[in-house]
Amino acid sequence: MNFMNPYAQWAGNNGAPFGDPPTRGALPPANLESGTILTFCLPYPVLSGNVTGPGQKVYFTIQTTAEATTIFQREEPISRIHWSNPTMVEARGVPASRPASQFLALSSDRKYRTMVLGNKRYYWTPYSDGTYLFDGPPGQIMNQRYAKMQAIPVSRPTTVTLEISSDAVHNGLLEPCILAALLLWGGRNID
DSSP: OOOOOOTTBBGGGGOOSSSOOOTSSSOOOTTTTTTTTEEEEOOOOOOOSSEEEEGOOOOEEEEEEEEEEEEEEEEEEEEEEOSSSSSSETTTTTTSSSSSSHHHEETTTTOOOOOEEEEEEEEEETTTEEEESSSSOOOTTTTTTEEEEEESSSSSSSEEEEEEEEEHTTTHHHHHHHHHHHHHHHHHHHH
């Protein structure tokens, strides 16, 4: 699948949008203030149901069969997890189909997972209050936080929330973060 920023195609001079965006409501609006945090909710268990976001709008639908889990956006499949051995991932931004253990590679010290999109590395790091997505591995000073995932309530989850910055959405991280949530919270072995 090919990965591209849906907003880049319709931004005019100085980033001012013109006409109708090509996403037609499939993603949050492009004119959000930088740094705004958006919350998306996935039903728990996360392998089926609707992903809701701002305004309780359905942004994605997740359907699972015995062989695969597919993420749909407005009835179009955008990502797929094949529950084979090894578990394989197909997604926009992921060059060809690749093992989930490479899409979310576990560090040698088992303290974080690395997600590579294009030429950029992102790091999912667990903390007591959730799993965070940063632009650098743990221990580096000044890591930028892009997203946070957590189960709510912690003791008996009914929802997995994804808090993601508007900057991350505009940089194309929303779909890979939803895919990561399915892999991390799906209850299946991805290594």
